Amino acid sequence: MSRCKNCTNKLSFEKLEKVIEKYKDKEGALMPIMHEAQEIFGYLPIEVQNYIAEALKIPITDVYGVATFYSQFSLKPKGKYNISVCMGTACYVKGAQKILDRLKEELNVEVGETTEDGKFTITATRCLGACGLAPVIMVNDDVYGRLVEDDIPGIIKKY
Amino acid sequence: MDMVTITIDGKEVKVPSNYTVLEAARSVNIDIPTLCYLKGINEIGACRMCLVEVKGARSLQAACVYPVSDGLEVVTNSPAVREARKVNLELILSNHDRKCLTCVRNGNCELQKLAEQLNVQEIRFDGENIKRNIDNASPSIVRDANKCILCRRCVSVCHDVQGVGVISATERGFDTIIEPVFNKSLDEVPCVKCGQCIMACPVGALREKDDIDKVWDAINDPELHVVVQTAPAIRVSLGEEFGLPMGTRVTGKMVSALRKLGFDKVFDTDFAADLTIMEEGTELLDRLKNGGKLPLITSCSPGWIKYCEHFHPDMLENLSTCKSPHEMLGALVKSYYAEKEGIDPSKIVVVSIMPCTAKKFEAQRPELSATGYPDVDIVLTTRELARMIKEAGIDFNTLEDEDFDDTLGISTGAGVIFGATGGVMEAALRTVAELATGKELKNIEYKNVRGIDGVKETQVEMGDMKINAAVAHGLGNAKKLLDKVKSGEKEYHFIEIMGCPGGCVTGGGQPILSAKELMDIDPKVERAKAIYSEDESLTFRKSHENPQIKALYEEFLKEPNSHKAHQLLHTHYKKRIKYC
Numbered sequence: 198m199s200r201c202k203n204c205t206n207k208l209s210f211e212k213l214e215k216v217i218e219k220y221k222d223k224e225g226a227l228m229p230i231m232h233e234a235q236e237i238f239g240y241l242p243i244e245v246q247n248y249i250a251e252a253l254k255i256p257i258t259d260v261y262g263v264a265t266f267y268s269q270f271s272l273k274p275k276g277k278y279n280i281s282v283c284m285g286t287a288c289y290v291k292g293a294q295k296i297l298d299r300l301k302e303e304l305n306v307e308v309g310e311t312t313e314d315g316k317f318t319i320t321a322t323r324c325l326g327a328c329g330l331a332p333v334i335m336v337n338d339d340v341y342g343r344l345v346e347d348d349i350p351g352i353i354k355k356y
Numbered sequence: 357m358d359m360v361t362i363t364i365d366g367k368e369v370k371v372p373s374n375y376t377v378l379e380a381a382r383s384v385n386i387d388i389p390t391l392c393y394l395k396g397i398n399e400i401g402a403c404r405m406c407l408v409e410v411k412g413a414r415s416l417q418a419a420c421v422y423p424v425s426d427g428l429e430v431v432t433n434s435p436a437v438r439e440a441r442k443v444n445l446e447l448i449l450s451n452h453d454r455k456c457l458t459c460v461r462n463g464n465c466e467l468q469k470l471a472e473q474l475n476v477q478e479i480r481f482d483g484e485n486i487k488r489n490i491d492n493a494s495p496s497i498v499r500d501a502n503k504c505i506l507c508r509r510c511v512s513v514c515h516d517v518q519g520v521g522v523i524s525a526t527e528r529g530f531d532t533i534i535e536p537v538f539n540k541s542l543d544e545v546p547c548v549k550c551g552q553c554i555m556a557c558p559v560g561a562l563r564e565k566d567d568i569d570k571v572w573d574a575i576n577d578p579e580l581h582v583v584v585q586t587a588p589a590i591r592v593s594l595g596e597e598f599g600l601p602m603g604t605r606v607t608g609k610m611v612s613a614l615r616k617l618g619f620d621k622v623f624d625t626d627f628a629a630d631l632t633i634m635e636e637g638t639e640l641l642d643r644l645k646n647g648g649k650l651p652l653i654t655s656c657s658p659g660w661i662k663y664c665e666h667f668h669p670d671m672l673e674n675l676s677t678c679k680s681p682h683e684m685l686g687a688l689v690k691s692y693y694a695e696k697e698g699i700d701p702s703k704i705v706v707v708s709i710m711p712c713t714a715k716k717f718e719a720q721r722p723e724l725s726a727t728g729y730p731d732v733d734i735v736l737t738t739r740e741l742a743r744m745i746k747e748a749g750i751d752f753n754t755l756e757d758e759d760f761d762d763t764l765g766i767s768t769g770a771g772v773i774f775g776a777t778g779g780v781m782e783a784a785l786r787t788v789a790e791l792a793t794g795k796e797l798k799n800i801e802y803k804n805v806r807g808i809d810g811v812k813e814t815q816v817e818m819g820d821m822k823i824n825a826a827v828a829h830g831l832g833n834a835k836k837l838l839d840k841v842k843s844g845e846k847e848y849h850f851i852e853i854m855g856c857p858g859g860c861v862t863g864g865g866q867p868i869l870s871a872k873e874l875m876d877i878d879p880k881v882e883r884a885k886a887i888y889s890e891d892e893s894l895t896f897r898k899s900h901e902n903p904q905i906k907a908l909y910e911e912f913l914k915e916p917n918s919h920k921a922h923q924l925l926h927t928h929y930k931k932r933i934k935y936c
Contacts, residue, residue, distance in 0.1 A: 243538050247935045256521030257935055261537040265526040272538070 276318040285324025377419040392507035451483025466558035493541035496549035496713040504561035510553035546666040550659035551713030551864015588775035589860035592886035597742030608757020626767030628685035633899035638916035658718035659855025669931035686731030711863035737865025769891030776884035777829035777859035778805035781852040830857035
């Protein structure tokens with residue numbers, strides 16, 4: 198299969214090809230392939246979605262429809278550290294909005310965006326399942342709970 | 357088919373067991389409103405307009421997808437049904453832009469009709485009205501998501517009928533929108549511009565790019581000589597826009613209306629269809645004799661051509677190099693006709709009235725400008741012509757019949773049948789068979805290639821040659837046929853492909869029928885009947901017998917596929933990428 202000329206990341210596409218090979222003939226192959234593709238590339242740019250569509254012989258609109266339906270999939274590159282702010286009910290009533298606002302202010306980006314240096318991305322998520330620690334944020338796999346706004350600068354500094 | 361007995365509104369009805377409740381009700385003239393339903397194309401029960409009570413069911417059911425079964429009891433008109441339908445319609449209307457007065461579908465909109473039918477007098481809900489940009493970058497199709505009701509009829513046509521699949525539902529909730537991927541315009545994706553999405557749209561969310569003002573400007577400019585030509589399929593459909601029954605032939609009235617609009621000359625694309633047969637027929641015989649690339653595939657349909665360039669670039673050499681008929685005529689108007697009449701070709705504007713939105717894109721192809729000027733300057737659809745006629749205050753139905761102008765206006769029955777699927781093939785066979793054998797054909801009607809089966813085949817003996825021919829219409833059918841050719845399962849010498857199901861009579865620029873009308877009548881069949889009766893009514897029915905075609909070759913082109921013919925009437929194709 199031909200890769201588009203803009204796709205220079207040969208190694209990643211070789212990994213993607215193996216993933217597609219693994220799921221190709223199984224029912225419901227699209228979602229697991231998209232999950233693993235996002236792990237490989239960090240996000241799902243048009244080149245990757247086109248590659249998956251061609252390999253599965255489906256229109257790219259089918260891939261894109263799924264990618265935009267689920268908030269888990271991202272069309273834009275994410276920063277090195279993804280900061281997920283829990284907006285679930287418990288966190289929300291405990292002031293998650295204030296935490297989020299402070300994060301936006303400190304990093305100078307909106308939700309879903311990545312800082313210019315490519316370091317941080319802010320994501321607003323549904324319940325993370327740690328309601329006892331509300332309000333909660335996660336920086337990649339690290340969990341921070343029972344936060345107040347002023348904890349934010351210190352957390353950012355650690356990364 | 358097994359029959360079952362069901363009860364609808366207290367009335368016993370016997371219907372085939374594969375019917376839905378909607379079809380069963382329709383068969384006894386009980387009208388159940390629909391919106392997302394499009395027979396055979398989009399049957400998904402999404403809009404909830406067709407809700408009915410089914411005895412024993414937990415909740416109201418969508419009639420368009422509910423299968424009948426023996427003893428089923430259905431109520432289509434109860435307070436619960438009426439209230440549910442109305443609330444659902446109000447919810448759909450809650451985030452619709454409701455700019456009916458300035459909408460191209462004003463008076464021909466299924467949503468507007470439903471609001472009237474369900475007696476909606478107020479809309480109790482305020483939806484999240486997200487303002488969407490209008491996508492008008494394509495020369496053929498305009499997409500206005502502010503009017504979209506997310507019925508997905510266009511998506512089904514684009515994916516399942518045409519196999520193109522460039523639009524789909526993206527995002528979720530109020531953000532849901534039918535669009536191409538990555539916020540691209542329809543012009544940046546492999547849309548083939550066939551316009552079948554427009555034909556499927558119940559509202560004004562998809563429409564043709566309106567070029568009427570360009571035509572008025574040209575007509576109003578005294579410096580310009582404005583020539584118009586009409587495709588075969590216009591004469592059997594234009595009348596519908598003025599309330600005439602489907603299948604009414606209005607050739608004479610159409611010509612009369614065009615003169616009244618102010619065009620300087622009214623020519624017939626059918627003449628160029630005859631010319632196409634001369635050029636393409638000669639090309640076929642040449643490829644057969646000299647081992648050229650086979651099967652030869654017709655090139656009249658610009659939707660098919662663009663599809664081939666995007667999706668089957670390995671077949672480009674199989675395409676006939678003939679330009680589509682209206683482009684041929686345009687090139688002749690700016691050369692042969694201009695010389696003959698002593699008119700500067702830079703002052704000539706060629707307007708084509710086409711049943712097609714893809715022709716608007718085609719006319720802009722830079723390679724289609726044989727004289728240094730575009731062969732065709734402006735393309736209007738049947739619908740746009742009807743709007744011009746209305747705008748000019750012409751009472752179409754009382755017009756006297758008039759004839760096309762001479763020079764490029766005489767045509768044969770072979771030219772007319774280009775408008776229906778199988779027509780180009782039949783016209784070509786009428787001429788090729790006589791050219792190959794030198795004998796006059798006894799029977800000129802090739803009925804095997806007529807009709808609306810997706811793929812049709814025939815074998816024709818011409819002297820010691822046997823020609824295997826196939827016809828496909830609709831790009832989904834074209835793909836099926838091409839796959840068989842590529843795999844070697846089938847071998848043909850000559851293939852006709854039309855981008856739209858039914859061919860040009862049901863092209864993307866034709867009068868739009870509602871889903872309800874399409875339950876009872878098939879325009880592919882009815883308009884084709886009118887095409888074949890026009891063919892039977894004409895003196896000449898074979899392209900090579902057209903006296904003006906003979907004169908054109910004698911005076912100007914010399915012979916088919918001559919150097920001059922190649923310069924003016926033939927073209928080339930290029931591979932196009934899909935996304936990246």
